[in-house]
Amino acid sequence: MEKEVTIYDIAKRLNYSPATVSRALNDHPAIRSDTKDVITSMARQMGYRSNTFASNLRRQRTNTIGVIVPRLNSNFMSCALAGMEKVANEAGYNLIISQSLESARKEKANAKTMFDSRVDGLLVSVSYDTEDIEHFDDFINKGVPLLFFDRVIEHNQCPSIVIDNVKAGYEATTHLLEQGCTRLMHVTGNLKRNVYADRLKGYRMALQDRDIHYEKQLVLETDLSQEAGVEAARQLMAFPHRPDGLFVTNDLCAVTCMGQLKKAGLSIPADVAVVGFNNDPVSQVVEPNLTTIHYPGREMGEIAVKSLINHLNGLMDMQTTNTIILRSELIIRASSLKKAH
Amino acid sequence: MEKEVTIYDIAKRLNYSPATVSRALNDHPAIRSDTKDVITSMARQMGYRSNTFASNLRRQRTNTIGVIVPRLNSNFMSCALAGMEKVANEAGYNLIISQSLESARKEKANAKTMFDSRVDGLLVSVSYDTEDIEHFDDFINKGVPLLFFDRVIEHNQCPSIVIDNVKAGYEATTHLLEQGCTRLMHVTGNLKRNVYADRLKGYRMALQDRDIHYEKQLVLETDLSQEAGVEAARQLMAFPHRPDGLFVTNDLCAVTCMGQLKKAGLSIPADVAVVGFNNDPVSQVVEPNLTTIHYPGREMGEIAVKSLINHLNGLMDMQTTNTIILRSELIIRASSLKKAH
Structure with missing residues (x-):
């Protein structure tokens, strides 16, 4: 692979200051829209990838929600994910999903990948052999909201969504x-x-x-x-x-x-x-x-993402909720x- | 959320130089292992997230493979993903998966998320209404390997895996x-x-x-x-x-x-x-x-990831392969x- 393209490379090529390039790429109101167009188009042409790290310092959002599930082979899980996608989509969020394959070890690796991808929030249904949730401590310490659904583990800072x-x-x-x-x-x-x-x-x-x-x-x-x-x-x-x-x-x-x-x-x-x-x-x-x-897998997925997004938008503090119980039949x-x- | 923790914060706290912290976190041989332990443990405690951008400049790997699929609700797809997970797991890679929900617009958003997550390679089964693959140009231009499986689109730089x-x-x-x-x-x-x-x-x-x-x-x-x-x-x-x-x-x-x-x-x-x-x-x-x-969904998934990893490891140039056809029955x-x- 080639070396990463930076805002400095783009600035040099276009003879703008790096600050102007950075502002343009972040849609700053001080930059004229035709300048923004030129810079955005060059950034695209050069294969620039928005530096999630740097932009996180400013807006603290990747608009990505991570989901860790045991397996993707059940109708329940595909319904839950469909519900999640629907709500996430409407709110301008994208889901990234990974499977623990019922292994606590893999769940831990998934958690690290999700953390490094800087997801804005995480939804987890735990694996067969998960014993504790230490591997999610990074999220909790960082204030990244974490919510369990279906297969849950009690934690005083993480709400759960289940059926009775x-x-x-x-x-x-x-x-x-x-x-x-x-x-x-x-x-x-x-x-x-x-x-x-x-x-x-x-x-x-x-x-x-x-x-x-x-x-x-x-x-x-x-x-x-x-x-x-x-x-x-x-x-x-x-x-x-x-x-x-x-x-x-x-x-x-x-x-x-x-x-x-x-x-x-x-x-x-x-x-x-x-x-x-x-x-x-x-x-x-x-x-x-x-x-x-x-x-109600679909409903469970919808409510999980709704709760997370409301929390991120400051509309509802998830941490005051302990458990949400949905009706089964x-x-x-x-x-x-x-x-x- | 809090401000991102940087290597400078860790360096300051431990009274090491930022260069030492950076090397320790990247497992550089010049740093003593007890120093590495102290730094790694402090980094963890402070909620440091490895800066994928910076480390990409060095090793160019996130050990993450992106998979974009139409939907996660079929037995075929769950078998394909199980095969992918198996091979990825054995090679120390993690999968992140997203669904296009049969929409080219969402497939485009997924591609952006995957690109910004700096996946090492991408596997795609295209949506119902995908017309072209311009939204994958960033990957192609950047040399990030891209492989289509099952639902494929012809492209001279991207191999396909299909059944006949x-x-x-x-x-x-x-x-x-x-x-x-x-x-x-x-x-x-x-x-x-x-x-x-x-x-x-x-x-x-x-x-x-x-x-x-x-x-x-x-x-x-x-x-x-x-x-x-x-x-x-x-x-x-x-x-x-x-x-x-x-x-x-x-x-x-x-x-x-x-x-x-x-x-x-x-x-x-x-x-x-x-x-x-x-x-x-x-x-x-x-x-x-x-x-x-x-x-043969499972086999298709296994071969897709194997091809990608072999390509990344320089063992096989994926771009010389046009199409891999698996046996159906x-x-x-x-x-x-x-x-x-």
Whole structure:
């Protein structure tokens, strides 16, 4: 690559002072607009890149928001990002996104890249194995607003946006019990993460409210992949007293599991009633259609960016907000309907 | 936000010269390692951000690769990004990703953000309405390598990675004809883009090879959304002489269309045989399972980043490569099998 073009190079070429070039490139009112045009056009021609560092000293904005997510392979995440893009776009911000691939080590590297890119704010959904948030200290110390969404970690300076996962887990479980299920298997993700731990809490509370004994062996902690769905089906069928209800905290994993159960000759919902999570498009493709929890990903993304931008514009101090909880909803379809309505 | 911390601030605080601080932060061999530790730790404590601009002058690397994609909502794209992350990770690079949301205007803004973030290289799959690539001129002029993947635009300095979309379209169409279909509907995306234009070429060539008249009205140019799948089913059923074969260049759109046809009482594949594209997980959830083209997204992502890094390391001059074509594969499943094997 060539040497970076500086404002000095542009000044020399055009026989202007560096100060004039700098002001012109920063749209300073003291510079005539035809001069600005000449300088901007030469800067472009020479491949000048605005020096984010220097301009940050003045306006402190890159108009870029960083987003760190575990993976980009879920419908929930693409909906959340679509919501973020919409609001960011309208406010003249651009998103840059990176994936932790469920690794705390990579999340740390992503945080450094985002910090060095001088994002104006950061939205994070933490990885499977993130233990603490020391790697975000640079942002906090610098006053760069940081907001967690979906998979969150408590921090007194960083608000969180979540759904009420306890309630969602409670509703899914109660629905299966109301349909006459007596023995419920629960397939979920890493219980270190709030989303899965809270859904399990809801599952346990629903059992307790109906005096059903909680059996640890009926809870499978997995990576919620399609492979995990296959394995869950295998384990379900291996129980001497086979579970008649199944609550999986991910739709694609749930439908893969259903596929295996059907292949083995079990009938859904008569033999096993199934509830998923997220309301992915796949839930309406599988037969029977999958009962699931509608997860407002798009709304979550929109509110996350709105909060951040309002904070940056001094319209709302994010730090006074602790947690924003969005409404989720149980959507009942054929996969769990043992009783006629 | 506070004022940026500079190496001068660190130097002042520690009573070192700015040159020593700068060298220590750049891991210069002339600086003792205990001095480096003191300086690095103070820099961290004070919230110093490495000045990418200045360090670029020296090492010209940010170890960051930019990726601009149309949307993050497809299985193909998440596979491609997973492949990119894998190779980038192994080579010590980080990806930053942004979405054009199918808009040339936003793609332009993304390009600017990536350029200002000083990415070492850029991978692009262009938006629906991108007409030219002037907005990438800054990269080309600056010698920052630029590579197109999947949705590409011809440029003599930028290589492309694609599958042979003509061949894939030809194979899908020929398969339907071999199964006894006589009238094929083709549902595809924006024909400005190589991927869809080439698949249509393949469709037409396959018809021609069997002396079947090409009817323009049987080709639907859509946005390949689920809504487009519903509309395609409506149009298919509205033909007086109903098509008995359907080739949709997107699996989720195809299965949504299948769902509508089944709801209307048509049998798949007996009444309408269906072939999709991409080999999404949903293709194995729908009943009957969907015949589709396996798209090597992961491999495409891996090769894209490998090419870029090899170029950056001087191991291979990317500019001598014009196009890399990856193998795709027709995967035959029940949705198109009218004849017993």
